Amino acid sequence: MPEGPSIILMKENLQKLVGKKVIEAHGNAKIDHPILKGKILKEIRTFGKQTYLVFDDIAVRIHLLMFGSYSVDEQTKPDRQLRLALIFKGSGMYFYTCSVKLVDSEFLAAIDWEADVMSDEWNPKKAEKKLKSKPEMMVCDALMNQDIFSGVGNIIKNEVLFRIEVQPESLLGNMPAKKIKELIAEARNYSFDFLKWKREFTLKKHWLAHTKSVCPKCGEKLIKKQTGLGKRRSFYCEKDQKLY
């Protein structure tokens, strides 16, 4: 489920419940469920991998983490613990295996919305500034950093680095300004390709590097390695992706 573009799809699927009143809230999330009862769902906002169900004075923050899932108007009961259910008149939303928190409006106001690669407010100049201030950071960690590229996950990371022909362990400070600009442009660009392909259920088919064993460009064997401080798996071609 959980990289930024998938969260956009989740928002779309939940959208039909906006404007409706919560009749009942339950589930094993450690929140004060009754507080949501009777409130109108004003809007749904997303920030990277996070989803905010916004009510008058409070918002529910949902983060699907690695294995989270959701459903709208579920027909059959899934075989796992229900984390949160919000029941509306004739409809409902259900969340599983995710992090659920109540936050206030100040919390929303403090978010740097310009860091979200999927957002209209995405600010590439700001991203550039953040990257320039961290010359010692590996590019694989930078892409996964949610303060810089909110919404980018491991799949997007691997595909972006393959596209711009940069080895994951490259240091930001060693990369020419032009490459940094490519990195920023492609992080957004690929995220929208991801969204399009996910919508068509053809995402996996379009992977060039992620989980692949052979380089589609040169036919050499791809390297699979845990990289960066995050120790997340990277797939890359030693021949086609340059180490800066």
Add this chain to the structure above:
DNA sequence: ATGCTTGTTGTACC
């Protein structure tokens, strides 16, 4: 079937 993973948070320990 055991190990791995599209992710983050908390806590212990320097």
Add this chain to the structure above:
DNA sequence: AGGTACAACAAGCA
């Protein structure tokens, strides 16, 4: 104070 490092969480897949 700051960072680092790992455990914990959990479901679906190969």
